[in-house]
Amino acid sequence: MTPRVYSSGNQLLDGLPQADRADLEADLEIVTLAAHKFTQSAGRVMDYVDFPIDAVLSVVATLKNGDSVEVGTVGSEGFVESDAALDSPFSQRTSFCQVRGRVGRMSISRFESRMTNSGSFARQMRRNVRASLFSAQQFAACNVKHSILQRCARWLSMTEDRVGSVEFTLTHDFLAIMLGVRRPGVSEAANALQKLGAITYSRGAVRVLDRALLNATACECYQACKHAFAASLRE
Amino acid sequence: MTPRVYSSGNQLLDGLPQADRADLEADLEIVTLAAHKFTQSAGRVMDYVDFPIDAVLSVVATLKNGDSVEVGTVGSEGFVESDAALDSPFSQRTSFCQVRGRVGRMSISRFESRMTNSGSFARQMRRNVRASLFSAQQFAACNVKHSILQRCARWLSMTEDRVGSVEFTLTHDFLAIMLGVRRPGVSEAANALQKLGAITYSRGAVRVLDRALLNATACECYQACKHAFAASLRE
DNA sequence: CACCCTTGGTACGATTTCGAACGGATCGTC
């Protein structure tokens, strides 16, 4: 008989050695987040760290004029916010729930305690930070080199992977903010994707019809980030 | 009589507690890098880590079509490459010397040994990674929201701070690659900055005439990154 | 001094994206 091992639903946690997972359940509060619910604020002390289960969180950089641009997308492959694994209780960025779902929430004190007391835990978190850094860098290049259509397809591909469902809710307006472009720019791109047969789109609900086509329409940044996160879980 | 304490010229190292600095000299080889000399390659094992003294290094993301975009600038406030502080001997990105000068070079094995054996060393490195992450995220937003003129001014401001001299060498062509734009785009912006009286520019040599004006022409991202790196050294 | 190579000023039309606005369609609510 195999021993029952707690499974949180977050890949980062579930990839930890059994010793770390044994007492994990007590440190995690399962919280269901509504779409657009904020989870961290830039410059504020973090009270907790979130390990998404089926929620998708977005990390954004906010400019002085109020514009926000997405600088990271986090699903069950990661956690929010990276700063906690870099010896800081302050979040440098704002984050919120992009697609409704559950997260495993750990108090910052328990997180920090695990960081100091478990080498395997600390390494697992840092490997994820590494992928997040890679991802932010990739976005920097992507934002200046790829078209709105490519970036839309990239975003939808990344989100589909994280949601784990071909359908999820998202308005053009919101996606435009994430990509740092105008709303009609997204509408045009979304329409093009619809005409291609890659997706259908209706009143804030996306459905991916042809995943391969969607992925192929996305720029290389989709695969690059996917591989970076996969590698960070594997190694 | 105050004890003679080794000073490397790199702020990150010189900000370490005395215990860490005591035997630092033996682990550092002072290397003078020529402009455009590569120091790390994406996907390759790192042999060493560089702590710039008066050199300025650039970290770039390279796309499949060969285009490179700068995703990090590193002077004496930091080190290259962050991945070493994130439990990985592999560099995720390519880096090279942007402005000729000296770096303190430490073998990856000595670096890793210090990371495991000195908490203060590890914390100092991770605080810098945190600033690098912030910076990469800021670039992502900047690249999609700010004009070429603003980004040129940002780049020149950042580099002037790191070089520690009002004059340094840099061609329009190279700056265009870093910013991910066309060379004539940079020429126009550089010309505008020259007409404003912020800089002079001639055959690959920039001279900053009016630092305040240059900084003011730059987007907020200049100050944001500056503060992030300053805070990472202070805390 | 003649040459060549690097550097950067400038111009061209093409393309993308912008900012702003209008209007139609769908949905929830009363």
Next chain:
DNA sequence: GACGATCCGTTCGAAATCGTACCAAGGGTG
């Protein structure tokens, strides 16, 4: 079933940026 709010398709001219190309000036080299 009427209403208001949300969502999105579409359009407009304006602006930024692109890709490409050509040429002039400066500097190094032989």
